[in-house]
Amino acid sequence: MAEGFKVDLAALEKAASGITGTLTKLRFRKVSDLDPRKEEIGHGHLADVLENFCTRWEIGVENLAKDAAQVSQRLNASVKAYREIDGQLVGQLGGTLASSDARDPAAEQ
Numbered sequence: 001m002a003e004g005f006k007v008d009l010a011a012l013e014k015a016a017s018g019i020t021g022t023l024t025k026l027r028f029r030k031v032s033d034l035d036p037r038k039e040e041i042g043h044g045h046l047a048d049v050l051e052n053f054c055t056r057w058e059i060g061v062e063n064l065a066k067d068a069a070q071v072s073q074r075l076n077a078s079v080k081a082y083r084e085i086d087g088q089l090v091g092q093l094g095g096t097l098a099s100s101d102a103r104d105p106a107a108e109q
Helices: 009-028 044-099
Strands: none
Touching: 009 044
């Protein structure tokens, strides 16, 4: 017989919230903030390589942030779906129990 499974909705909500919090912090910190001026590097080629690296890094961070936002949205959607299904099942079970007039059909045989 299958044991079933349990979904920890609070953990899903906490994960979604943590992702959203990290994304909020990322909005205020850009890789370009770390990109020093060419004069500070002291070597033209090294400055160009560093600038290129920071530009690509920023693109990568932006892509990760988009993916993380999707993960957060999907976690929240999953929590909502589980809660809706739970509510429907409770309503159905409540209706079934109410219509049975609290009789035990097995006891009548």
